[in-house]
Amino acid sequence: MSMITRIAELIREHDDYTVIAHIAPDGDTICSCMALKLGLEQIGKKAQVVCDNRVPPMFAFLEESYFVKTMPDVKRTESCIAVDCADRLRMGTCAKLFDAASFTVCLDHHGTNIGFGDLFCVDTTAAATGEIVYLLFKEMGVDIDSDIARYLYCAIIADSGQFAYSNTTPRTMRIAADLLETGIDGNELHTKLYSSDPVSKLRIKARAINNLQLFADGKIAVTVITQRDILAAGASNEDTEGIAEMLRGIDTVELSAVIKEQRDGAFKVSMRSQNIGNVAAIARKFGGGGHERAAGYTIARPLTYCLNTLTDELLRELDV
Ligand code: 5GP
Numbered sequence: 001m002s003m004i005t006r007i008a009e010l011i012r013e014h015d016d017y018t019v020i021a022h023i024a025p026d027g028d029t030i031c032s033c034m035a036l037k038l039g040l041e042q043i044g045k046k047a048q049v050v051c052d053n054r055v056p057p058m059f060a061f062l063e064e065s066y067f068v069k070t071m072p073d074v075k076r077t078e079s080c081i082a083v084d085c086a087d088r089l090r091m092g093t094c095a096k097l098f099d100a101a102s103f104t105v106c107l108d109h110h111g112t113n114i115g116f117g118d119l120f121c122v123d124t125t126a127a128a129t130g131e132i133v134y135l136l137f138k139e140m141g142v143d144i145d146s147d148i149a150r151y152l153y154c155a156i157i158a159d160s161g162q163f164a165y166s167n168t169t170p171r172t173m174r175i176a177a178d179l180l181e182t183g184i185d186g187n188e189l190h191t192k193l194y195s196s197d198p199v200s201k202l203r204i205k206a207r208a209i210n211n212l213q214l215f216a217d218g219k220i221a222v223t224v225i226t227q228r229d230i231l232a233a234g235a236s237n238e239d240t241e242g243i244a245e246m247l248r249g250i251d252t253v254e255l256s257a258v259i260k261e262q263r264d265g266a267f268k269v270s271m272r273s274q275n276i277g278n279v280a281a282i283a284r285k286f287g288g289g290g291h292e293r294a295a296g297y298t299i300a301r302p303l304t305y306c307l308n309t310l311t312d313e314l315l316r317e318l319d320v
């Protein structure tokens with residue numbers, strides 16, 4: 001029996017769920033969680049979605065995102081599902097709920113995930129965890145109606161770069177086609193998520209381009225965004241999403257990275273690779289994780305240390 005079949009069976013035997021998104025939530029984790037909540041409720045279960053951080057405003061048009069809870073408002077439940085979390089730490093303080101639950105499941109697609117929880121499905125061939133939720137719903141007999149499809153479609157376009165990244169497979173496209181068949185407006189979702197940027201996001205991009213450093217004949221691009229940059233651009237931390245991809249889009253670049261100063265003074269590093277270099281391997285060295293082509297970590301050290309160690313690792317990865 002496949003793991004997804006086993007998970008589908010056991011989910012039916014439990015009633016009260018907490019669905020946990022990862023910290024610094026992205027479209028895949030938020031939308032996969034919302035889809036799971038709707039699917040669980042459809043088969044008569046109780047479900048709440050929790051996240052250690054607030055849901056970024058770009059998801060506000062997805063109505064149910066208002067119901068995502070943060071830790072102080074959360075009641076404990078017997079069952080927890082971690083969604084798109086490569087390790088326990090990615091749940092932030094919500095890990096407490098997971099550890100206290102009597103039935104725990106992990107649904108994820110990160111290569112650095114060694115598996116945790118009573119049952120786990122880590123499918124690294126899935127472009128998004130949303131793909132795994134789709135397959136799980138098929139096993140569970142959940143009717144993927146247009147409300148659920150909207151969320152799964154958003155989860156998939158978020159992590160596949162709107163079907164442009166190398167993680168997009170024929171299966172990704174087939175699932176997306178099936179979701180569109182429910183009557184959802186794909187163009188509306190692409191536009192709301194990726195062509196509705198506040199001007200502050202463009203201003204922070206401009207600052208990131210200003211701070212750009214190129215190494216190794218332009219094969220490596222690194223930039224730094226400080227809290228001062230964010231303030232001066234009138235931007236929020238979420239507005240820094242997508243900058244690593246933008247740098248990878250430079251014709252000479254194989255490896256790109258953005259060092260983002262957090263409000264607490266730590267630095268969050270986002271890395272992307274084009275055709276060569278495994279950025280998940282670098283992330284792992286610093287206690288983070290992710291995928292071969294997209295990974296990250298957070299480091300509470302001075303900026304010069306962060307920049308030097310990062311560029312050393314990127315240069316080494318280029319030579320591998
Ligand atoms: P981003 O750079 O967009 O924040 O993240 C890229 C990918 O790496 C995502 O799949 C994300 O889940 C993963 N990732 C980012 N930061 C971390 C981290 O600190 N730990 C782990 N395990 N994964 C991370």
Ligand code: MN
Binds near residue numbers: 109
């Ligand atoms: Mn994901």
